[in-house]
Amino acid sequence: MEERNLTIDLDLFDNIYRNLSVIWCIKMNDIVDINGLIIGHFPFVDIVPYITPFSLALVATIVTFTVFLAISNPEYRSITRFKEDVVRKETVEKKEARFRRFMTILCGVALIGVVTTGDIFNFALFVSLTGISNIGIFAGIKDTHVLDAAFQYGLVLMICSLPLFGGVALILANTGTLSLGVLGNLPSNQIINVGRTLLLIGAVGEGALAPFFATKVEMIRAKGAPFINMMHLSSLMVFTRIIELLLILG
Amino acid sequence: MGKENEIKNKILAIVTSIPLLLGIFLNLPLAVTIAILVVFVPISTYYVGLVLMARAKNKEDEEKRKKITFTGY
Amino acid sequence: MIGRLFNKLANPDQVPKIFAFVIIVVLLFSLTLSFELNQNQLYPKPAPQVQIELAKKNIDISYNLAPYNRGGLPLDPNNKGIVKSQYYTPYEGWITAYLTPFSEWLRDISYHLGTTIVAHPGGILDEILYYTRGLDTILESTILFAAFTIASWVILNRTGKK
Amino acid sequence: MYYPVNFNLIYILLEIITAFIFGGLLLGLHRKVMARIQGRPGPPIVQHLLHTFKFYIKELSIPNTSSMPLYVAIVLAMDAVWILALIVGPILGGSFLIIIMCYAVHKVAEHGIGLASGSPYTKLGSTRAVLSATAEMPLIAVPALVFFKTDTLLLDGIINYQIVNGSLFTQLPLVALAMFVLVLSKTPYSPFGIVWGKDIVSGYKTEHFGVIRGVMMMGEILAFFALLWCFITIFFGGIITAPLAYMVAMTGITVILAFICALTPMVAPYHAVMIQWIFAILAVVNVLLI
Numbered sequence: 001m002e003e004r005n006l007t008i009d010l011d012l013f014d015n016i017y018r019n020l021s022v023i024w025c026i027k028m029n030d031i032v033d034i035n036g037l038i039i040g041h042f043p044f045v046d047i048v049p050y051i052t053p054f055s056l057a058l059v060a061t062i063v064t065f066t067v068f069l070a071i072s073n074p075e076y077r078s079i080t081r082f083k084e085d086v087v088r089k090e091t092v093e094k095k096e097a098r099f100r101r102f103m104t105i106l107c108g109v110a111l112i113g114v115v116t117t118g119d120i121f122n123f124a125l126f127v128s129l130t131g132i133s134n135i136g137i138f139a140g141i142k143d144t145h146v147l148d149a150a151f152q153y154g155l156v157l158m159i160c161s162l163p164l165f166g167g168v169a170l171i172l173a174n175t176g177t178l179s180l181g182v183l184g185n186l187p188s189n190q191i192i193n194v195g196r197t198l199l200l201i202g203a204v205g206e207g208a209l210a211p212f213f214a215t216k217v218e219m220i221r222a223k224g225a226p227f228i229n230m231m232h233l234s235s236l237m238v239f240t241r242i243i244e245l246l247l248i249l250g
Numbered sequence: 251m252g253k254e255n256e257i258k259n260k261i262l263a264i265v266t267s268i269p270l271l272l273g274i275f276l277n278l279p280l281a282v283t284i285a286i287l288v289v290f291v292p293i294s295t296y297y298v299g300l301v302l303m304a305r306a307k308n309k310e311d312e313e314k315r316k317k318i319t320f321t322g323y
Numbered sequence: 324m325i326g327r328l329f330n331k332l333a334n335p336d337q338v339p340k341i342f343a344f345v346i347i348v349v350l351l352f353s354l355t356l357s358f359e360l361n362q363n364q365l366y367p368k369p370a371p372q373v374q375i376e377l378a379k380k381n382i383d384i385s386y387n388l389a390p391y392n393r394g395g396l397p398l399d400p401n402n403k404g405i406v407k408s409q410y411y412t413p414y415e416g417w418i419t420a421y422l423t424p425f426s427e428w429l430r431d432i433s434y435h436l437g438t439t440i441v442a443h444p445g446g447i448l449d450e451i452l453y454y455t456r457g458l459d460t461i462l463e464s465t466i467l468f469a470a471f472t473i474a475s476w477v478i479l480n481r482t483g484k485k
Numbered sequence: 486m487y488y489p490v491n492f493n494l495i496y497i498l499l500e501i502i503t504a505f506i507f508g509g510l511l512l513g514l515h516r517k518v519m520a521r522i523q524g525r526p527g528p529p530i531v532q533h534l535l536h537t538f539k540f541y542i543k544e545l546s547i548p549n550t551s552s553m554p555l556y557v558a559i560v561l562a563m564d565a566v567w568i569l570a571l572i573v574g575p576i577l578g579g580s581f582l583i584i585i586m587c588y589a590v591h592k593v594a595e596h597g598i599g600l601a602s603g604s605p606y607t608k609l610g611s612t613r614a615v616l617s618a619t620a621e622m623p624l625i626a627v628p629a630l631v632f633f634k635t636d637t638l639l640l641d642g643i644i645n646y647q648i649v650n651g652s653l654f655t656q657l658p659l660v661a662l663a664m665f666v667l668v669l670s671k672t673p674y675s676p677f678g679i680v681w682g683k684d685i686v687s688g689y690k691t692e693h694f695g696v697i698r699g700v701m702m703m704g705e706i707l708a709f710f711a712l713l714w715c716f717i718t719i720f721f722g723g724i725i726t727a728p729l730a731y732m733v734a735m736t737g738i739t740v741i742l743a744f745i746c747a748l749t750p751m752v753a754p755y756h757a758v759m760i761q762w763i764f765a766i767l768a769v770v771n772v773l774l775i
Binding site: 033034035036052053054057058061064065068069071072073074075076077078089208209211213216217220221225226228229232233236237239240243244247250 | 549550551552553554555558559562566569573579580582583585586589590592593596597600601602603605608611612615616618619620622623626629632633636637638639642758762
């Protein structure tokens with residue numbers, strides 16, 4: 001199987017890489033089967049984002065959410081204390097809210113990168129960026145319970161960089177390309193499958209999905225509705241995108 | 251909710267339904283149709299709902315009902 | 324049994340350990356597979372040692388830069404380097420190939436921004452990376468800066484500071 | 486696949502209204518069947534629709550503690566996303582991934598609705614929304630495993646495959662079961678409905694009433710209809726093609742769902758995640774075996 005791959009590659013590399021624009025229009029079988037018609041692509045030199053109905057819908061969603069979450073004020077919490085006859089309204093401090101809002105916007109920008117990029121190395125980088133901005137959203141909270149969970153989530157994020165970049169590296173070493181447009185046409189083999197598994201584990205850890213959900217559930221008990229909602233959005237969008245990516249690789 | 255708010259809601263309800271009416275009378279391309287439906291259907295239902303709510307609130311029987319409940323206390 | 328496992332997973336302290344364990348299992352499994360590199364994607368040059376020997380034979384000074392020398396004369400527009408690129412670009416093999424869209428825009432608007440283009444992320448600094456991919460450099464430094472921002476904010480606003 | 490350049494807006498709008506009315510009737514039927522199983526007369530079948538319309542003329546008051554544009558916008562987002570799903574699914578026969586995305590955004594919206602009001606009850610509901618999302622997202626990704634069988638994720642392509650090769654329900658029964666569990670978890674009073682359980686007042690919906698609640702209920706009706714449509718199309722696409730057949734099938738599935746909802750208790754949050762996750766693993770095993 002491997003040898004057959006190599007012979008195919010020889011043809012591919014000579015003909016296809018030189019005429020990428022031709023490929024993007026005609027030979028993107030897998031992507032077309034999964035996402036629908038490719039409406040267009042941006043031939044930026046090293047990163048080739050392609051537009052399908054799927055990515056358009058994702059980008060529209062993320063932009064809308066980011067705008068609304070960025071302009072929303074954090075909610076109030078009414079708190080009564082023992083021996084006090086007043087109901088206090090507590091909210092996120094202004095300084096803290098500003099920092100967390102910045103991190104929310106950064107996370108939104110990174111998410112747009114995650115869903116549009118047509119290159120798996122850039123995908124891994126963007127996912128790391130969403131992860132780090134998620135940690136930023138929770139770093140400002142002065143609540144030990146939340147911070148403890150956020151610390152554990154940070155550990156998972158750091159571990160995640162191994163499967164994410166390791167998976168990408170395996171795929172690159174085996175096929176010699178990072179471009180999804182070309183990878184969609186290559187047949188799958190064992191090494192690619194291992195790479196895909198690693199990518200999936202990375203995304204699951206990044207989004208804190210089951211069975212590693214405990215950290216996220218503890219974290220989102222914090223204050224500051226719009227910012228926390230961004231974290232949930234980012235993890236689910238990354239998961240949605242990774243499904244597409246894994247199927248394209250297959 | 252004051253009087254101004256009600257007028258504002260009415261205006262917004264009309265403004266947000268205009269694209270839907272446009273889409274009915276003109277033959278727009280598919281992408282535009284989808285965008286109009288996805289964006290303006292929820293918003294216009296919301297504002298139409300607000301206008302309906304204000305109307306229901308202004309009805310006389312509604313006022314009477316309120317009086318009865320308050321005297322009931 | 325399953326219940327006990329799930330109770331463990333519900334505790335945030337245990338999650339990183341179990342996660343790491345899962346990765347170890349997958350990696351151990353992958354070690355049993357046969358790894359093959361794609362020969363066609365290796366850099367189209369002789370191996371470094373061979374390069375040095377060739378240089379000694381031909382008394383070619385440039386070969387002393389063995390693995391980093393990609394051929395071609397500096398500042399000679401007619402002599403392109405030998406590269407095997409992933410993505411097609413008309414400036415392939417030149418030191419200024421693979422600029423980011425922003426750098427391209429800088430290049431187009433003025434004659435006087437040469438050093439700026441070279442120095443900003445996404446310019447030719449990432450030439451060292453062999454794959455010469457402009458946006459990666461920006462992204463990597465963005466991640467780094469985001470981490471620095473968080474760390475500095477936490478330090479500046481820590482509670483209980485003197 | 487071929488996207489027609491011109492598509493009539495009236496046609497799509499009528500389809501959405503039909504989905505709304507029929508979905509509302511289905512949820513009413515669901516309540517009726519549940520009541521009959523439990524030995525009560527139950528409300529009339531149109532009750533759920535009337536309920537939705539009733540909220541449109543009820544007073545809307547926004548809590549003082551809420552985080553403002555988000556409180557309204559996120560409810561509208563819930564509607565918008567299912568309108569998109571209804572356009573992409575039944576009308577265009579587009580990519581199933583877009584419906585996965587719609588589901589993801591629905592979970593985000595549930596979370597946001599709960600957070601935005603600032604009430605502790607809705608906060609509990611939204612925490613549970615996150616908890617259930619961690620299990621339901623893998624579950625909805627499971628039908629993506631259909632891709633390995635059919636080599637396409639476009640709903641049109643899946644229907645064509647089933648017309649040629651017979652229904653997928655017989656070929657991938659466990660994947661169908663996983664999808665069914667997903668539909669079950671979106672039904673009211675279901676064992677997996679931990680986000681709106683009555684043990685936490687009304688979950689994330691506690692603070693929402695008036696017009697906003699009406700819009701929210703509209704979104705939920707559309708979601709129920711869209712998920713049922715997806716389930717039938719993906720697993721029975723070859724057999725069921727006519728609109729009338731779709732209606733009969735949806736009614737049948739609703740009755741089955743009502744039986745399950747009436748006869749099972751609500752499980753604890755962590756157990757819900759556990760059970761759903763087991764179904765997802767079963768589905769993956771099913772695909773690997775073939």
